[in-house]
Amino acid sequence: MSLFHCVSGFSIHGSNFVSNEITAKGATHDPDAQYKAPKCHEDTCTQLLSDIHNWIKEPEKETGILLLHGLAGAGKSCIARSTCEKADKAGLIGASFFFWRSTDDRNNAQKLFTTIVYQLAMKSDKLAECIAAAIEQNPRLLHDALLERQFQKLVYEPCCLIPREQLDVGVIVIDSLDECIDPAVQVRILQILAKAVRYDGFPLGFFITSRPEHHLQEVFDTKELIFATKLISLDCVPGVSQDIQTVLESGFVRILNNRKFRMALKSMPRPWSSPDIIKEL
Numbered sequence: 475m476s477l478f479h480c481v482s483g484f485s486i487h488g489s490n491f492v493s494n495e496i497t498a499k500g501a502t503h504d505p506d507a508q509y510k511a512p513k514c515h516e517d518t519c520t521q522l523l524s525d526i527h528n529w530i531k532e533p534e535k536e537t538g539i540l541l542l543h544g545l546a547g548a549g550k551s552c553i554a555r556s557t558c559e560k561a562d563k564a565g566l567i568g569a570s571f572f573f574w575r576s577t578d579d580r581n582n583a584q585k586l587f588t589t590i591v592y593q594l595a596m597k598s599d600k601l602a603e604c605i606a607a608a609i610e611q612n613p614r615l616l617h618d619a620l621l622e623r624q625f626q627k628l629v630y631e632p633c634c635l636i637p638r639e640q641l642d643v644g645v646i647v648i649d650s651l652d653e654c655i656d657p658a659v660q661v662r663i664l665q666i667l668a669k670a671v672r673y674d675g676f677p678l679g680f681f682i683t684s685r686p687e688h689h690l691q692e693v694f695d696t697k698e699l700i701f702a703t704k705l706i707s708l709d710c711v712p713g714v715s716q717d718i719q720t721v722l723e724s725g726f727v728r729i730l731n732n733r734k735f736r737m738a739l740k741s742m743p744r745p746w747s748s749p750d751i752i753k754e755l
Contacts, residue, residue: 503567526553566643
């Protein structure tokens with residue numbers, strides 16, 4: 475059974491599924507997309523991005539989940555996109571899912587694992603065969619409301635069937651978990667992933683970003699997650715103030731060099747804005 479027959483068309487035992495039914499539009503990192511979602515400025519977060527990438531590259535991770543948390547507007551999604559881009563170039567990205575509260579397909583978990591499964595199948599022929607076999611055995615898995623069973627049969631078991639050294643992917647990125655509108659589902663997702671990574675035979679790691687919500691903090695203090703997760707708080711990352719300054723200075727230079735504003739800003743003193751104003755901002 476061909477990859478596209480099983481995964482893109484989902485024509486199994488006469489039941490027809492199209493990928494749009496089981497994947498969330500716009501939820502994945504797309505390096506070829508015409509609209510480029512914001513990423514980190516090339517001169518910012520360099521050490522943090524390097525640390526994250528080094529964790530992704532580790533074949534035997536001490537913790538299978540790396541969680542980056544920070545307040546709204548701290549740059550978590552930019553870091554997630556930059557991480558996806560770097561991991562994709564290195565051939566290490568398996569899948570990604572960017573939650574977004576304002577979009578129906580992306581503010582809940584109904585298509586989280588099926589979107590991830592679709593990407594995994596497109597990345598690895600070996601995984602595609604294992605996933606297709608599971609779907610052929612039970613096509614209802616694609617629309618299963620029970621997240622635990624969906625993950626077990628379509629992600630966990632297929633990945634465990636393939637030797638780690640033969641797997642072409644290394645990490646799954648889940649951004650803005652807190653944008654999933656049901657806090658109880660957020661907790662379930664974490665518990666599902668923590669259970670998977672505690673097993674030595676599971677080859678994938680999960681990089682997750684979220685706001686430091688109280689209910690998530692509580693679940694990270696439980697026994698099942700505390701040993702499976704490495705936490706990074708953006709509040710504690712050094713150099714954040716300098717990164718903000720770099721972004722502001724770069725933005726002002728870009729405005730000055732824009733032909734639309736060149737004449738209007740011709741009389742503005744240089745540098746614009748002044749270091750004092752940048753510091754105040």
